[in-house]
Amino acid sequence: MTEFKGSDTERNLIKAFTDEAVDYFKYSLYSILARYEGQDYIGRVFEETANNEKEHAKIWFKWLNEGNYPRTLKNLQDAVELENDAVTTDYPEFAKKAREEGFEHIAGLFDSIAEIEKAHLEKFKKLKDALEQEKTIPDNGTTYLWECSACGAIIEQEIRPDYCPLCKHEDTFFFKKNPQ
Structure with a gap:
């Protein structure tokens, strides 16, 4: 039997997972637009088809992880790596090419999304460190940040924003946060 790592089957699973995940998002958006x-x-x-695609993606994701879902610490490490790549490589290169x-x-x-990704990176790093040290993260802020539930933009002001300045959503929920 061929080694799984690096095999065509592994590459096909990665493509199947990626395609199903993208289709899930697109069909979810198409549902809203319709x-x-x-x-x-x-x-x-x-919406029904999007949910089917999500379940298909979960099947492939599980197989890519030796038949199991990864544990939270591994997921946090993966998230740190993904967000770090977005912040240090992907978005700066994308912005440079666009310019x-x-x-x-x-x-x-x-550039704006890179700043949001940077906030994601810091959030995941703190959670990973806390989990590794078996600690909880204290809530110690006094001024509020508002996170757009649609795009993740962080807006600093005293009261809930009327709309998101990045994605322009007016009918979105803002999560009230304490600064990191």
Whole structure:
């Protein structure tokens, strides 16, 4: 039998997982858009299909992890690595290329999202460190940050924002947070 790591089967599982995860997101978005246009039945079909795709992705994800879901500490380490790549490599390179090609607005969006990813990175690092040390993270802030539930943007102000300045959502929930 061929070694699983590096095999075509592993590559196919990675592609299947990635494709199903992307389809889940797209169909979920299509569902919202269809309902917004008054197409409730089509929205339900997209939602049902999205949920099927999510379950398919979970199957492939489990197989990519030796038939089990990874433990939280491993998931936090993975999240730290993913967010670090986004912050240190991906988004800076994306922004640079967009600027070179004259897409300054898109470059600015890449820069803005990179800042959100940086906040994600710090959050995951703290959680990972706390879990490794079997500690809980204290809530010690006094001024509020608001996290957009749609895109994750962090807005610092005293009261709940009326809309997100990054994604422009008005009908979104903002999580009240204490600063890190």
